[in-house]
Amino acid sequence: MDRWNGSQRGFALITVMMLLALLMTMIVGYFTLTRIELSTTRSSMNSFRGLYSAEAGLNIRAADVREIFVGYNRPGGEGPDLAGATDACDPGNLGSGDYACRFHVFEDRNVQSFLAESPENPLSIVIPRGEQYQNLNAQEYGYTAYSESTALDGFTEAMLEMRFKSRLVPLFQFAAFYNKDLEILPGPAMTLAGPVHSNGDLYLGTNDTMQIDGQVTTAGELYHGRKNTDTCMVGPVGVADPGTITDIPDCNGTRLHLPQPALVSWNGMIRTGIDPVTVPAPEALDPVPGEIYWEKADIRIVLDLDEDNDGDYDADDTPAVVVRNIDGSDRLLDSNTLNACGVVDRSETFYNNREGTSIEMLDVDVRGLLDCIHVNDLLGPLSGIDETSEGGLVWYLGVDGPASNTLNNYGVRVHNGAQLASTDPLAPAIQGLTVVTNQAVYIQGNYNAVNKRPAAFLADSLNILSSAWDAPGSAAEQSASQEPDVDHPDRTAADTAINAAFLAGTDSTGGVEGTAGQDAGQYNGGLENYPRFHEKWSGKWLNYRGSFVSLNTPRHVDGAWIYGDPQYKAPKRNFGYDTAFDQAENLPPLSPRFTYLRQELFVRQFDL
Numbered sequence: 001m002d003r004w005n006g007s008q009r010g011f012a013l014i015t016v017m018m019l020l021a022l023l024m025t026m027i028v029g030y031f032t033l034t035r036i037e038l039s040t041t042r043s044s045m046n047s048f049r050g051l052y053s054a055e056a057g058l059n060i061r062a063a064d065v066r067e068i069f070v071g072y073n074r075p076g077g078e079g080p081d082l083a084g085a086t087d088a089c090d091p092g093n094l095g096s097g098d099y100a101c102r103f104h105v106f107e108d109r110n111v112q113s114f115l116a117e118s119p120e121n122p123l124s125i126v127i128p129r130g131e132q133y134q135n136l137n138a139q140e141y142g143y144t145a146y147s148e149s150t151a152l153d154g155f156t157e158a159m160l161e162m163r164f165k166s167r168l169v170p171l172f173q174f175a176a177f178y179n180k181d182l183e184i185l186p187g188p189a190m191t192l193a194g195p196v197h198s199n200g201d202l203y204l205g206t207n208d209t210m211q212i213d214g215q216v217t218t219a220g221e222l223y224h225g226r227k228n229t230d231t232c233m234v235g236p237v238g239v240a241d242p243g244t245i246t247d248i249p250d251c252n253g254t255r256l257h258l259p260q261p262a263l264v265s266w267n268g269m270i271r272t273g274i275d276p277v278t279v280p281a282p283e284a285l286d287p288v289p290g291e292i293y294w295e296k297a298d299i300r301i302v303l304d305l306d307e308d309n310d311g312d313y314d315a316d317d318t319p320a321v322v323v324r325n326i327d328g329s330d331r332l333l334d335s336n337t338l339n340a341c342g343v344v345d346r347s348e349t350f351y352n353n354r355e356g357t358s359i360e361m362l363d364v365d366v367r368g369l370l371d372c373i374h375v376n377d378l379l380g381p382l383s384g385i386d387e388t389s390e391g392g393l394v395w396y397l398g399v400d401g402p403a404s405n406t407l408n409n410y411g412v413r414v415h416n417g418a419q420l421a422s423t424d425p426l427a428p429a430i431q432g433l434t435v436v437t438n439q440a441v442y443i444q445g446n447y448n449a450v451n452k453r454p455a456a457f458l459a460d461s462l463n464i465l466s467s468a469w470d471a472p473g474s475a476a477e478q479s480a481s482q483e484p485d486v487d488h489p490d491r492t493a494a495d496t497a498i499n500a501a502f503l504a505g506t507d508s509t510g511g512v513e514g515t516a517g518q519d520a521g522q523y524n525g526g527l528e529n530y531p532r533f534h535e536k537w538s539g540k541w542l543n544y545r546g547s548f549v550s551l552n553t554p555r556h557v558d559g560a561w562i563y564g565d566p567q568y569k570a571p572k573r574n575f576g577y578d579t580a581f582d583q584a585e586n587l588p589p590l591s592p593r594f595t596y597l598r599q600e601l602f603v604r605q606f607d608l
Helices: 004-068 258-265 292-296 334-340 366-376 477-482
Strands: 103-104 109-115 123-126 137-150 156-170 176-178 182-184 190-194 196-198 202-204 210-212 217-220 222-224 235-242 245-247 256-258 268-272 299-304 320-322 346-347 360-365 393-400 410-415 415-419 435-437 440-442 447-450 455-458 461-465 498-500 501-503 542-544 548-552 572-577 595-606
Touching: 004 103, 004 109, 004 137, 004 156, 004 595, 176 182, 182 196, 190 572, 258 268, 292 393, 299 360, 320 334, 320 346, 334 346, 334 366, 360 366, 360 393, 366 415, 393 410
Parallel strands: 176 196, 176 548, 182 202, 190 210, 196 217, 202 222, 210 235, 217 268, 299 393, 360 410, 393 435, 410 440, 415 447, 435 455, 440 461, 447 498, 455 501, 498 542, 501 548, 542 572
Antiparallel strands: 103 109, 109 137, 123 137, 137 156, 156 595, 222 256, 235 245, 299 320, 346 360
């Protein structure tokens, strides 16, 4: 029995020892596996950090390309030689300019990147149906960005390649394009035969009928109803789907939010929540070296309110109309020639009821200025009114005074522009005309209504005076353009036709963009009151073909639109998009544009 018990104790000891050995084996295996997993995890984390660092290099290069195009330039230089004797980004093979190798440090990784350009650049394309901005013309530039991430120990963790395209889309290919909230809320019927885009929220409504025969896109939200009050107008709003015009859901008296899932029936013709596009800043219109329109203008005409140019603006200063160089200096001989032509002048006889002030106005006779340029070679000995750089003529018209950069009573008025041509029948035809100012512009009478040419106005705010308005500076204008508390004849409009694209500032409903401006008060007048009116248009037609673009609120005027203003009654609006702008060759000179990138290929090389 004792021997048996002893055998049992021995067997139990052996069993325990075997279990202990097995346990130790398991523990060793566990720690080995854990060590391997930790090592793998660290390796994976390092790999991901390398990947993300290299991807950051790609994103930087793509963003740089977009910013270059936003500035009306294109990348210059050459990339490294990919078939060279040394590797790309090694000494002696760095490339040059915007394509050259660049070096960064992200997440303790050394990152090198460079660009290569497609040999097909540029291509003129029509954006395919189904994409954002479908059917619009664009210039397309193709690029490939390369990026490599290396750990501090010299181990290459990620090599990436991204192929993308930069597309330049003219803003004037939209019936309406706003870099802010857009409200289209007409009382009478309206048809917009072109695309509509807002970088903010979009509000649609009508008391009659409204139809939009073009793609509708917004970076914000879409509402059927008003922004200034939680109400909805009674008429239907239709959008192409794209085969037929289909009404968006009824709002039943109150503002209705329409999220993207509620819009699938329009087959991509209505898109909400898209990425906002980058557009020129309002400073692009300023008269300073480096800004695109001042730099590229064919002629710069300025009403200088300080004749002595001493900055004092003394009471005895006599304002002068001058022609200027890019650096702001006066071209004395050209200024004398221009004034001798008698086609530009200063006027103080216009009273703006909306702003409550008389306007320091630069008056320009359009056909007279074309005559003066043609006869006197004001644009230079190698240029004339048939100038074709930038697509045609670009005139910068400005007012230089003590309040030029703040709220003021300055303005530029163009008249005698029913036909954009010299009065000399033997003079060459102009290719197109863009008028630019960073102040308010006033378009008087019919404009570009005969033998239409590509034309545009780019200004801080945009005003229309009908064909019934009297000649600038005349006794009739002076007697009728007075403060409203003075007894004077009613200013009654006449039918007027204008063919030109518009880019100008517009007010913000409630003074705030976005939902914070909802139900906040004063309506900004909407797209239907984009032009500022100063006459009683009751029963009279404003026949307009062009494109409405608004990138900001006005910087130099702040008079609010007021419904029922006794100095203004709404016109009968025959507003439409100029379908000629669908063809790139028919766009106005130096048309503003937006840029967006489209990625086509993303590759990671694993044979490191």
